[in-house]
Amino acid sequence: MCILLEVSRSGYYDWLDRPLSKRAKRQKKIKEIIEKVHKKYPMWGVDPIWAEVKETIPCSRNTVYKIMKENDIKSKRKRKWKATTNSNHNLPPAPNLLEQDFNVTVPNTVWVGDITYLWTEEGWLYTAIVKDLCTKEVVGYAMGDRINKELVINAMNMAIKRERPNKGLIFHSDRGSQYCSKDFKGLLKSNNIRQSMSRRGNPYDNACAENFFSCLKCECTNFYHFRSRDEAKFAVFEYIEVYYNRQRRHGALGWITPATYKRLLALKLAA
16 A cells, blocks of 8 residues: 555554644544534534534534534434414404514513424324513423314413513414414403414414424424324423423524523623
């Protein structure tokens, strides 16, 4: 091989014994962190992995991107979709108070909600969530085998009990019959919450709520086959309480978690 490459044997062995350069050691360390993060969070792309790496070794996004590309490290995701909103009813909708203005700087001033489904061997499991637009935290949720008004009422009750919002909070959703029901509207009114709804046939009006379910499915539930509703409930609970609210980095928050953002914001507002 040395003859073929036109190098001396002594030079070759000297190259083998030569210690790694400072730059090579740094690149190796970054690669190790990337691999460790990817193993723990296989659904993460370049940006959240870069945010994780920077906490240990300052580096550019391009460096992380190149190392991931050279080592074929990619985010792992699946996609499935099914419509769950029933807007074909005679219940009066609420006006659209948001008008796609999703830039909220104070916690518990605007919440959004939506409903999704999960298939199990026992049948469908439906999940309703309430999400804070400021912190991106899921503050309330409920699960059941029926897509009814009780589902969204239970999710809202959990959010109210957990956060105890001040008067004037806006809650935005689509025009589903569950959100238009008299009982749900009564719950909002009794807690001084203003109701807002998307325009008919405009999915972008509630995209910030639907985004959570996209993450839930792409990053979690689409990778599993649930034998029972209880299995699916546990997966959703763990995703929300352990991962989404406390570990998942959000681009809209500067690639930190909702829990961290909420804590830093509380310190800032207190000061």
